[in-house]
Amino acid sequence: MAMAKRIGIILGGLLALLILVVVLVILLVDPNAHKGRISELVESRSGYQLALEGDLGWSLFPVLGLDVGAGSLAVDSQTDPFLRWQQAALGVKLLPLFSGELQADEIRIAGLQANLQVDAQGHNNWSPQVAAEPASAGSAAGGDEGAPLEQRLQAVTIPLLMVTESRFSYRDQTAGTDLQLTLDRLRLKDVQWQDPISLDLEAGIQQGPDLTVSVTLESQLSPRLAEQRIVLDAIKLQLKLAGLTPQPVPIELQAGGELNWGQGTARLNLERISLAQLVLSGELTATDLNQSPRLQGQLDSRKVAPRQLLTSLGLEPPPMGDDVLRHLQFKSRLSGTDERLLLNNLQLTLDDSTLTGQLSIGDFAAMALGFDLQLDRINLDAYLPPSPAEEGKDGTSGDAPAGDDQLLPVEALRQLNLAGTLQVGELQYWQQSARDMRIKVNARDGLLRVEPLQAELLDGALNGSLRLDVRGPAPQMTTRLDVEQLELAPVSSRLMEKNLISGRASLLLDSTASGNTTDELLRSALGELQLNVAEGILHGVNLNAIVVDALRDQLRRVEQLFPNYQEYLPRQLQEDTDISRLQARARIENGELIMPDFAFYTGASGIDAQGRVDLLEQAFVFDFGVALSALERNKYLHGARWPVHCAGQLSGAPADWCRPDLSAISSILKQAAGDALKNKSAAELGDKLGLEAEDQQQLRQEVQDKLQAEEERAKRKLREKLNKLLD
Template sequence: MRVLKWIGLALGGLLLLILLAVLVIRFLIDPNDFKGQISALVKDASGYELGLEGDLGWSFYPVLGFESSNVTLAAQLNKPFLTIQNLAIGIQVMPLFSGQLNVDQLQVDGVDVQLLVDAGGSNNWTVESASTVTAKAKEQEQTASSSAGAATEPAAELPEISIPLVRILNANVRYQDQQAKSDTSVAIKRLELRNVQLQEPVEILLELALAQADGPSVDLVLNGAVQPDLEKQIFKVAPLQAQATIHNALAKPLAVNLDSQVLVDLGADRAELSVTQLKLADAVVSGAISVAALTAEPRFEGNLSSKPISLPRLMSVLALELPEPSNPDVMKTASFQLAFNGDTQQLKVPSLLMQLDQSKVNGTLAVNDFSTQAISFDLALDQINVDDYLPKPAEETTSSPAAGAGTQTNEESALIPVEALRPLNLNGRFKAGQVTLEQTLIENMVLAVTARDGVLTVKELKADLLEGSLDGQLSLDARTDTPTMTSDIKVNGIELTQISSRFMTDSLLSGKASFAMDANAKGNTVDELLKSALGQMNLKLDDGVLHGINLNAIVVDALKSQLATVEYLYPNYQEKLPRQLREDTEISKLLADAKVENGHLIMPNFEFFTGDSGIDASGKIDLLNQGFDYDFGVVLSALERNKYLKGTRWPIRCQGALASSPADWCGPDTKAMGAILKKAAGNALKDKSAAELGEKIGLEAEDQAELKDEVKQKLEAEEDRAKKKLQEKLNKWLSK
């Protein structure tokens, strides 16, 4: 019990001493004695005006030390940009009795910072230049020395301090730029600096919220340790960890984590950032960046790389829904590696490797001039099947005509984004080993493109496709709202089957085609371009087949129906004109010159051969309405032995829409064919009459021409005999 009594007395005595110490601090030591020192120290060190408008007093909670309820900081007189509602400085008690100030804790609560850039570009936080401050200081010193009796004692300097804890709570920072019309706010929930001194690492904890007016916001938590070396002017932050949550940018919040370290060497004027891990969902990026000439003209270089990224997981985290690809096995993984360097004027990526699933792209990329946005690139793709990545075709649904009423519009949307093309400044080259597009394999693709001042030029376009090749140049002038396109394209030996099948269910035309086209067009819709298109084209087709249409059979069927009335014209025509079993027209060789004009592809006259028959044709294709109108003249080889019909051109007309059935396109011109047969039959009858007349007069003639020849020959013979008799009589008379 006696021990407890002594312990109680000791505790009571200790409590009494603490109360006496508090009374001494409260009534004998006035914190306002340090007020002028603090303001002068800030003014001399930075040029800022520190206002301690409230009296400095003692605080006993939450810290023991000084406190002030109204603190301001201004770069311009009476225009503070920083206001602190409560400032508390925790100090060690005992050193105060010996005149020493040892700060134990600094706590700031209720900070309001208003940073403003006006319409003229001036801001409210920049102090006057050092030369101006020095001149004013000298002027003030001269004024003070010349004033009698105005001498004052210099303020005592505050001793160097080491602060175990600096805490800032409930701070709001707002940045308004009237020139850029931007408004950004930062709410600092908590900022803690532990062990604040210049010899040991300073631990940092920062929690803040960043918001952009009418834009996304960011919640940020930052942890790190600053290791200063003042003698070498080296500052290292290691580790530096950050966790950020981004709101209102996507459908749901986005979390980003960073593990890194920073090194700033002011002596060498350089800085380094090493990113151990930057993580977004399952996407992990690492790399390093170094900056030289940090305070002069910064130059930087570095590298970044990623581990394989799960695209479905990333899309889920980003709350993005992409159309379901045609192939469910694609859009699974992606990765990249790159090295870069640059300065304030340019950025270059001399080594770039990107991979999407099994496709790889490598090459170089550069922004050669930030001011002109000059971009150059040289990229190579190994292979890709674009069809796999196209959206899966939607299932067709039936709807009533009324359901679609009012949804159609006669106005076409702009085909070419001229506003986006005009600022482009490009010079690049792209190569691809294999590209599959709409089930067409394109190999050895080369695309060289330039763009400047609204003119985009494809100066080299090459590819192997459809068993042939493509070579050409294109140009697009987008300097006006009505762009102009020019093209010079050469295609050699391509197979037409896949091309014609694009427009109809069954392939219409097959064979090896070559053509050269030089054309230009003006407009910004498909209709405008087709209507204004003007150019020339040379076409060649070898070993072609016109599927679903047999021009010979159309003529034969029409002839058979009409020859029945004039069978004498072509006896046994049923046997000599058998209908071909094949439903196609073979084209052994076709040569044609065409022109593009007023929305039509016009082919004035061209010829081709199908078997032993020759066909000539002329016509045009309506490019706007996907229709056509052609006249064909078929010469049947089966009629070569018929003297009345051989070499006859039998007319066929083909017209309709490409989307309709080929079986409905072509038909014979029965009226013209009837006229041809009528004329031939008339000639046959005349020949028959001539033969009968010749028989009566003893001449063997099968037709009019032979009869005329026979008659002529007979008359000439009779004339010769008459002349001979007359000569004989004359000779006999003269001999007497």
């Protein structure tokens, strides 16, 4: 007992002496006197320039602590510091040290400012230019230096780690990045490296001048240092994005996950992600994080009303029908690396339409987009603004681009990098359906190709291609369309706002054009057009009726030469022109569609035609030569082509377009009447000669035949007389 008592007294005395020494050191030694030495030590060991501008202070009991006032850190004395702070305090509890236990007290850092920059040459402002001196062998050797990290940290406990009123700035001129982070509060409670750690974060992020994000994060972190992983539970993240939309976008995330740096893997279980009214869930898994990161996962969304979603974001829904934008839902598998991303097994449902297939970004740096998509059906009419007929009855379209409006976003097309195929089962547009559409698109370096462009539409078939070159100062467009058995009525009524022509048409178009306005494209267009129409009707215009009406007046004046002409002319004609067959070849140049010569048939009558259409002014001029089968039986009018002149605006009334060429018709009738008079005289002379001749030509032929017959008869009689004399 006496020995134990003596030992206790000795140890107590030593402890008292130690405390006295520490107190005397704290009272008598001013740490501020050693700022220079501390800065030199930091520079020699790390290469950084440490500036301790504020006061240094320490405390003893119950916490052995150190207070550091304002300071900064720079790579050298010639550059601005990249790191500053206003106040830092840390310490350890004194008494547990005597039992070999390290219990840290609160660690607080306030006013931390980091300014990280990368210039245009790729040099940063936080890497020192001078290499640090290597640590001495003695300092490198420690009693437990070889112990695993988790064993060294097991005894460390920090009740609170707090960082407040801090700001981080990162600018990279090579990447064009300008990121600002304001850290209002970062709080870690009960940091023990073996039990869950409470995380509380409140911060703000600014990207450029417009985009700002406020961040609130709560979570439980469970370090598993022996397994080289950390588990994150009960993650609650709240974001508010401002600058992308008129109204800030609220985003909430509830998740759990795990990071295993030993195996290079990470897992995130997305219990719920809400973006305004859009709610997602899924899971993400990353592997090979230490070398070639790979990502796999699944994302699903709940049904959402797109119209309400847009309204909640402060966006005005586009003008369209009330029965659309009712619900949206999607799901997809995803996979990728640090260079590319693939969305496969994609299924997106919008109202009554379902899109399936895959989307990909083949190269993040080049933004190479790829797709292979199948759309079952869609009614585009329901998603378009009201038609002009619904907005007003003036027959004009307020949405039609003016002749000098720019049609194509040239700069965006030059940057476009995509390749893919879209197939559509059924598409409704202009109240007409197209089926089995297939479009293959390839765009890169300002050159866009669409080939093939296939569809079954308007009871016909379309097969074509499109080439758009925007590499030069003006877009260059090459078009090839092959259409078979297309129903014309829907196209005519839509483009010309009236049903001008109906029937079935086949056409072949090859054309080139340059420019970025309607006028430029039409004026520069060059190409050929082949058109075939079968069983068609030209509505509102009857070329036969125009000719018949004109002939009734003209033939009445010479009725004695053409008796009973009324029996041959149709008494009643319809208002339209039937087209039994039409074949035309046209060329496109100087803003005009030129048709030098084509023919079509209406019933048994043929019509010759030529003319041109001014594509810029939407005007036309055509001259028709109409053959009336009813008058073909009259030998004086057989083969006659009755001229009709048509001209006007395509937007005009068809009844005002065409007029007969009365002067030309009169000339034809005069010629026929003259022939009739001559033939009448020939018939009278034939009667006197005993010949049955109806016209001059027939009379001349019969006279010649009679003379030849008389000559033969005279020769025969002469031979008979000679034969008698010789006998």
